[in-house]
Structures are given as C-alpha cells and as structure tokens.
Amino acid sequence: MTENxxxxxxxxxxxxxxxxxLFAGCVMVVTEPKSWGAQGYVQAxxxxxxxxxxxHEEMELVGRAVWVAD
Numbered sequence: 001m002t003e004n005x006x007x008x009x010x011x012x013x014x015x016x017x018x019x020x021x022l023f024a025g026c027v028m029v030v031t032e033p034k035s036w037g038a039q040g041y042v043q044a045x046x047x048x049x050x051x052x053x054x055x056h057e058e059m060e061l062v063g064r065a066v067w068v069a070d
Contacts, residue, residue, distance in 0.1 A: 002056045005033040008068055011040070011059035018058050028052060029065050041069065 002011060007030055015024035028040040037056045041049035049069050 002037070002059050002061050005030050005038050005061065007031060007033065008065045009033075009038075009061060010063045010065050011038065011054065012062050013052070013054060013059050014057075018054070020052065023050075023052050023054075027062065028054065028059065029068055043069065 005011070009030040011028050011030060013023045013026050013028055015021075018024050023042060026042045028038075028042050030038045030040040032039040034053075037054045037058065039051065039053050041051045044050055
C-alpha cells in the first residue's frame with residue numbers, strides 16, 4: 001500500500017507494472033509523495049541518482065531510508 005508515503009520512504013518498483021523497464025525491481029527513495037504516486041531516485045553505483053516518477057500501482061512500500069542523497 002503506497003497511498004500514505006513520506007519523503008525518505010523506500011519503495012520497490014514492480015517489474016510487471018513499472019512504466020520504464022530499466023527500473024524493474026529497483027528500490028527507489030521517495031523524495032516527493034504525490035497524489036498519483038511519488039517522485040524519487042534510485043541510487044547508482046559509484047554515485048549519482050537516476051530519478052523516476054512512479055504511480056501507486058507501480059510500487060510497494062518496503063521500508064525507510066537511513067541515508068539519503070542531498
């Protein structure tokens with residue numbers, strides 16, 4: 001259930017529903033909860049973030065991030 005997301009929540013992107021297959025199965029840090037889902041990023045190895053906008057049906061809440069990118 002992802003209707004009550006907060007910034008810094010962790011969601012996993014559903015491989016069968018995600019709009020961009022490059023993000024299938026990735027864990028995303030929520031930066032901005034939205035009425036339609038959330039904006040957030042997937043941390044890239046070696047630094048940097050790949051940003052994504054996910055609808056509620058594309059993701060599942062899995063936890064909360066301890067360290068987040070600035």
